[in-house]
Amino acid sequence: MRPDPHTFLVDPDLLVDPDWWRDAVVYQVYPRAFVDSTGSGIGDLEGVRSRIGYLRDLGVDALWLSPFYPSRLVDGGYDVDDYRDVDPSLGSLATFDALVRDAHAAGLRVIVDIVPNHSSSRHVWFREALASTPGSAARARYIFRPGLGEGSRLPPNGWQSLFGGSAWQPVGDGDWYLHLFAVEQPDFDWSNREVRDEFLTTLAFWADRGVDGFRVDVAHGLAKDLSPRESLGAVSMGPVGAVDAAEPARRSDGTDPLFDRDDVHAIFAEWRQLFDTYTPPRSAVAEAWVAPHRRALYARPSELGQAFEFALLEAPWSAAAFETAIRENLALSASVGSSSTWVLSNHDVVRHASRYGLPNGSDLPAWLMSNGLTPVEDLGLGVRRARAATLLTLALPGSSYLYQGEELGLPEVADLPVAALQDPIWSRTNGVRKGRDGSRVALPWTRSGPSFGFGVTPAVLPQPDWFGSLSVEAQSGVHGSTLSMYREALALRRSMQRDAVVDVRADGEVLYITRSDGFTSVTNFGVVAIALPEGRVCLGSASASTVLEPSTTVWLQVGGIGEHQPG
Known part of the structure; x- marks a missing residue:
């Protein structure tokens, strides 16, 4: 086994469990919208480093850094100029090393984004x-x-x-x-041995610096059949994505010319061989927008080990829809020896606090184009449902991936002015689609200030005036706040067993998650209150005593732990 050259930087407890990723809570940091330490209006790595204590106290197990590499920011940093450096506006390799050191000292692992389908045109x-x-x-x-x-x-x-x-x-x-994405993002030819070797070198470069795992962007896109074809479009991001352009149906048998080809798995088998030379082995998770039965292939132990499951992110607010998505995800993950992943929001989709405040089936790109006016968002309902959905997913076995700001109940900023938009989707579609900027607005840390504590100057993407009321300062220590609920839930989740067996059952509009370790999660998807099942209320997404109100989740247990008040 290859020794870890940064073992001396790492909390020894981080090295004892090679399977930490199987049930980790991972917090996605979009660095340019997290904390600005320089007054540039753009977040940076020193800013992330300054909030390691916040992430530790929140109770997550790892932070995932979206791209921080040198980039002209044509696509939010996913146009990479140099895969083995840090953008000067975000810091340096020394800053990155200090961030990893501080994260490990706080008991947090570090995952970085790797973008192998394409580089920047400045590479x-x-x-x-x-x-x-x-x-x-x-x-x-x-x-x-x-x-x-x-x-x-x-x-x-x-x-x-x-x-x-x-x-x-x-x-x-x-x-x-x-370029399957922006003009400035030329696609690599992964049939070229030089490309494969270059990325193995890049992966080792970051692993040698103490990185614990990798999130693989567009993992399903590397292998392509370049035989001439005249009328094939590109894949969509799914119905909740801001892209969602019309395109022909993609093949789901491994023979599609552009995506999810069988050839791609030989690439990731090589990656796994590299990851396993480290102690502990480096983890990886695939972003693969493919058919569920195909997604499981990326999560095999011989490849990346885990893949994002987006079914809940796409599901309507319905007990039956959630039950189906959860059952399928658990079964598919078990079939390849992986663990499930649960995702409700990320940097590519409308935040779930907003999605759940809109009628099921809403055209989200059209809603964004209306500046959030058609249909009108019921933000109170959206946040209530978002809290319930989060508590439900945290009760499930497997890994939960949280997106920065969801612990504050942040909604989508749907009314960004056109002049502020940065997503290439806006320009490439000639203003037909607004893009993903509304989920990438800088976080509010304080009630007031030029950027609500994000920095000393306004953020590049303008924050709305009401952001201060949802800030970390406004919610910290406040009984019933979304931030307090997340902190309680993540602390209590550590009492749950990794290998617990779960039974998932919908009864009308009520979804029950019954765990073999004694915990039960009950979610009311309906519009009328129901009687609470027997058991001690450990935590609730809203107040619960003898009844479970609509759009609410509670965790119950019969004996074994002390009673907690709902968060």
Whole structure:
């Protein structure tokens, strides 16, 4: 086994459990919207470091850092200039090392985003490719193809970008390059051995610095069949995504030309061999928007080990829908020896406090385009349901992935002015779709100030005036606040057994999660109160005594622990 060169930086308790990721609570940090320590209006790594104590006290097990690499920010940092450095506006490698050291000292593990499908067009390899000739070794690292028609003026085929428009861009010498996302994000050619080796080197670079795991962006997109096809579009982000562009149905048998091909699993088998040379083995989780039976393949122990399950993120507010999604997820994870993942929000989708305040089936991109006016959001209901859904998912076996700000009950900022928008979806769709900026507005830490404690100057994406009332300062120590509920729930969750067997049962609009360790979660998805089952109320998403109100979850136990007041 390869020794960990940063063992001396790590709390020894972090090294004893190689399976920590199987039931971890992971907090996603979008660094540029977390804390600004320099007054630039953009969050940075020193800002993240300054809040390690906050994350420790919240009760999470790990923090996942969205991209912090050098980038021109065409796509929120997912256009990477250099995979083995830190953007100067966010800090340095020394800052990163200090962050990892402090996180480990606080008992927190660190997960970083890796973006292997595409680089930035400013990456040294792509600049070399543009300076080279068609057919060169430099261009072979990416997907270049000659155009069609006289003067190669037409793209090689009709593939469309996920962000809108053609997925091909001409370079002026007859060649076009593929970009399934923004023009500035050229796709790598993963059939090239040099590309595979480069990423193995990158993974080792971060693992050697003490990184505990990796979140793999667009894990399903690396392998492609480049045979000519004339009318294939790109995959959508799912019905709750801000993209959700119309596109032809994708194949779910491993033969789709662009996504989720069987070939991709050989890549991740190599990654797993590398991860397992470390003590403890490095973890990984796949972002793969694919059919459920295909998603489980990425979570096999011989590959990444875990994959995001997005069914709950997509499910309507319904006991039956949640029951189906949970049962399928548990079964699929068990079938490959992985653990389940539970996700309600992230940086790519409308925050769940807003989704649950809208009628089931709402057209979310259209709602964003209306500045959140059509339909009108019932924010009180949305937050109440969001709290209930969170408490429900935290009672499930497996890992829970939380998105920064959800512990404050933050809704989507749907009315960002057009002049402030940064998501390339807005420009690439010619203003037809607003994009994902509304979920990436900087966090409010204090009740007042130029950016509510985010920094000393206003944030790049403007915060609404009402953000202060949802700030950490406004909610800390306040009985019944969303932040207090999260802290209580995460503390109590540590009493639950990792290997507990659960029974999932919907009875009308009530969902019961019965655990073999004595805990039971009961969620009322209906519109009328019901009698509480027998048992001690350990925690509730809202006050509960003898009845369970609509849009409320309680955790119960018969004996074994002291009684807690609902958070």
